[in-house]
Amino acid sequence: GAGVSQTPSNKVTEKGKYVELRCDPISGHTALYWYRQSLGQGPEFLIYFQGTGAADDSGLPNDRFFAVRPEGSVSTLKIQRTERGDSAVYLCASSFGDSSYNEQFFGPGTRLTVL
């Protein structure tokens, strides 16, 4: 019974570089969510996928952030031209997504540090 997994666990990059963060949801979960948790804060919503399509991307902070889920399973969060303010823990969650309420199961997150 694998849970949500995220890779890498930690990522250190330099300002201006491009990074990709990967999320493997629980098998059979159609909904997938990305959140960003800055130091000392609660997670903030970034984007939500239902299947392959982004159902709500209202939380993406700017056009440097982009996420895909081409086959409705694995998702990749892509950040271009990273800035020091992008440093945070990026959390992924998944759910069955088929009823009025669907429990979200979280992964352990990727800690991104931009130097």
Next chain:
Amino acid sequence: AQTVTQSQPEMSVQEAETVTLSCTYDTSESDYYLFWYKQPPSRQMILVIRQEAYKQQNATENRFSVNFQKAAKSFSLKISDSQLGDAAMYFCAYELGFGNEKLTFGTGTRLTIIP
């Protein structure tokens, strides 16, 4: 927009005693969901308890219970018989549900258990 406020950045409790964590929220909706999540140092968010706004009865899960006051928009978490393993960050969260599934989190309360 919905907001969630946790006014206690830190709380501590003696092992085996009872502690209450506070949460208030703001919404114009009448149907929604409220949650308490636990985040240990491993970073993985774990659902502790859930409350549907249309239910008047307060949710309970073993040693965890909530005091849901809909008119006051208050949602506190009571932990009875506190155990060392309860030490963690606790986040209150709100979700509209019904297809709008992004979670809005508070800033968290760090709970310390004193042996």
